[in-house]
Amino acid sequence: MTAGLETRELTKAFGGVVAVDHATVSFRHGKVNALIGPNGSGKTTFFNxxxxxxxxxxxxxxxxxxxxxxTAPHRVAAAGIGRSFQLCRIFPRMTVMExxxxxxxxxxxxxxLRRSGGAADVERARGWLHRVGIDHLEAAEARDLSYGQQKLLELAGVLMAEPETIMLDEPAGGVNPALIDRIAALVRELNAEGRTFIVVEHNMELVMSLSDHVVVFDRGRPIAEGPPADVQSDPAVLEAYLGV
Amino acid sequence: MRSASRWVALAVGVALVLAFPLVSPNAYILSAAVVILHYAVLSTSWNVVGGFTGYISLGHAAYFGLGAYGTALLITRAGVPSFLALGLAGLVVAVLAVPIGIAALRVRGASFVIVSIALVLILLLVFQSWREVTGGSDGLVVPRPFPELLRPQHHLVFFYLFAALLALVLLAWWTIDRSRFGMGLKAIREDEDKAQALGVPTFAYKLAAFVLSATFTALGGGMYALWFGDLDPVFQFSILIGSYMVLMALLGGVRHLFGPVLGALVVGVALEFFKQQYGDTQFHLVATGLLLGVVVLFMPDGVIPAVRGLLARRGPQQSSIREVSAAELQKERVP
Incomplete structure (x- = not known):
């Protein structure tokens, strides 16, 4: 198996709260990985x-x-890891193309110092905007887009940097079911083209249908991992989610 | 067509600036024009970091003062020719701006504003206390580069020198604005963390813009020293000068090439008017404060975007981007 993103005993505490607690995780390279867990289980801190x-x-x-x-975030990006944020982050006063x-x-x-917006870059940007379905909005200011469109724009921005591995923090959060289907289809397509995904998500239906490998976090550490069907019936996972 | 009209407007603007001394009625008006040009240089220089990155430095007077004193001391202490001293002072400030930037740019928002103010206050105290070198509050006389010229000719020469320096700073701002580097800086202004996550080396970009901005401000200060001929730390390291730079840029519009120039024109004329009308009172400061309040409240993006918005509203209506055609709806369907 090709080595992808791995952590060993990763720990981060904020004051007395240990958000990530000696987390040792190995994600499957070339696959769609899901990182799930109850609210406050340290998923976003782990991403960060x-x-x-x-x-x-x-x-x-x-x-x-x-x-x-x-490593500084721009160097992590240069190493081939792109990411989105839990609360959709775009450059609001720039156009979609910018x-x-x-x-x-x-x-x-x-x-x-070369002029931004050269023909090759613009063509590539248009290609990604077309893939996510907002190419007709390229001249609009990003802040004028609807929330769903902003989510798609954020994804297109991540893709523009051509990452090999894409970490998505709640891609389906706050978007309508049709858009969730579109995002899921895109993830499948991009994965088929060789990109690895690590997705934090609360929408279990999406997680189960999309992912090849699921890692479950509770209290800052992984408590279970494996194929979606196995994880779903894992007693530790049921206890973390349902308290049973 | 739009591009052609822009070039025509630029040519008219340049011709007006170049012709101004010919129609200027007296030496006082010409000297006031030099002051306004010097403000335009400083404010545009400030805008290289403030406008692109959104890091608001209220202490840019530090680089103005260092450039002015650097030029003056190189002439008086080392016997360096005037304009070589100006260039060397700019270089020295560029080198000094690197460690200053490394320290100051580690903090964002209000903290950065406070750090920038602290620096100018420290330099004010140093230059006031270090009397044997700087002359302290007694001032430092800078030899005139053209001693044979009479006052009006002196103003005339410096009018064109400041205009040339302004053209250089504007050219630099324009080049950055169009570049990939500029796009990275604007991304920092919008959302620094997001820019980093996309691969923009934000710290290096900010530092480069900061050093460039400080260097141009120092050149403005050095040119001022050569023109005015007398330096005092209270005026050279003044919070007020730094505030003027910010006010002028905000007034005209920080996202526009000519925003700070327009701001310098409006604020510079207003300051001269109030000083003429009310003499040595502090009324010009009250008026400046009121102007800042009006800008922030009613034109937060500055005059240029406000006027453009007004013109756009009077022009043909553009359809909302949320109005989509049947073909676009088809495109938006779930794949």
Whole structure:
């Protein structure tokens, strides 16, 4: 099995609250992984630790065999990991097209000073906007889009950076069922093209239908993992979710 | 068509600036125009970091003062020719801005504003106390670069020198605005964490913009020293100068190339008017404060976007982006 995103004993505490508690997790590279757990179980903090948004207190994170612990977020992105946020985050005062062009990573001073919005970048951006279905809005200011459209824009922005692994934090949160279906279809398509997904999600129907591998968190640590059907009937998971 | 009209407008603007000294009725008006141009240089320089990244520095007077004193001391202490001293002072400030930026840009929002103010206050105290070098409150006389010129000619030469410096700063801002680097800076202004997650090396970008902004501000300060010829820490390291830079940029519009220039024109003329009318009272400060209040309340994006919005409302109506055609609805269907 190819090594993808892995953590060893990853720990992060906020004061007396241990949000991520010695979490050792290995995600399946090339698959759709789901990270589930009750509210407050440390899923988003885990995401933030892995992507460099916050510094873990101890433990390690590695991606494709390379240590990424305490690595700056832009370097994690450069290593091939893209992410979305729990509360949809876009650049509100930029146009839809600019939201995507901001994800272009120029190499060298010359490329940095080259005009943004070159034909190749714009074509690529249009391609992603078309894939997510909002290409007709490319000239609109992002803040004028509906919440669902903003979710799609956020996903298109992540894709524009061409990540190999995509971490989605509640992609179905607050969106209508039709849009959930569209997002699920996109994830399947992109996964078929070779991209790995790690999805934090509360919509169990979506998790069960979409994922190949499920990791369940409770109180900051994984309590179960495996194929969706196995995890669903795991007594530890039932106890964490239902208290039975 | 739109691009052609822009070039025509730019050519007319440049011609008006270049012709101004010819129609200026007296040396006082010309000197007031030099002051306004110097404000335009400072405010546009400030906008390189403030406008692109949204990091509001109220202490940019620190670089203005360092550029002015750096130029003056290189001339008086080291005997460096005036304009070489100006360039060297700009370089020195660029080097100093690196560690300052590394320290200051670690904090965001209100904390960054406070750090920026603290720096200018520290420098004010240092330059006031270090009398044997800076002259302290007695001031520091800067030799005039063109001693043979009479006052009106002196103003005339510096009018064009400030105009050239302004053109340089505007060119830099325009280049950044169009570039991928500029797009990264604007992403920082919108949402720094999100920009980082997309792969923008935010700290390096912020630092580069900060150093560039400080350097241009220092060049503005050095040119001011050569023009005015007399420096005092109270005026060179003044919170007021830094506040003017911010006010002018906000007034015109921080997201626009000519926003700070327009702001400098409005605030510069208003300041001169109030000083003329009310002499040494502090009324010009009250008026400036009121102006800031009006801008923040009624034109938060500045005059240029407000006027554009007004014109757009009078023009043909654009349909809402949420109105979609049948074909678009088809496109939006679930795949």
């Amino acid at each position: 630790c892995v992507t460099g948004m916050i510094r873990p207190d101890s433990g390690t994170a590695s991606y494709r065999g390379k240590d990424i612990t305490r 939201n995507l062009l901001a994800a272009v990573r120029p190499q060298g001073i010359g490329a940095l």
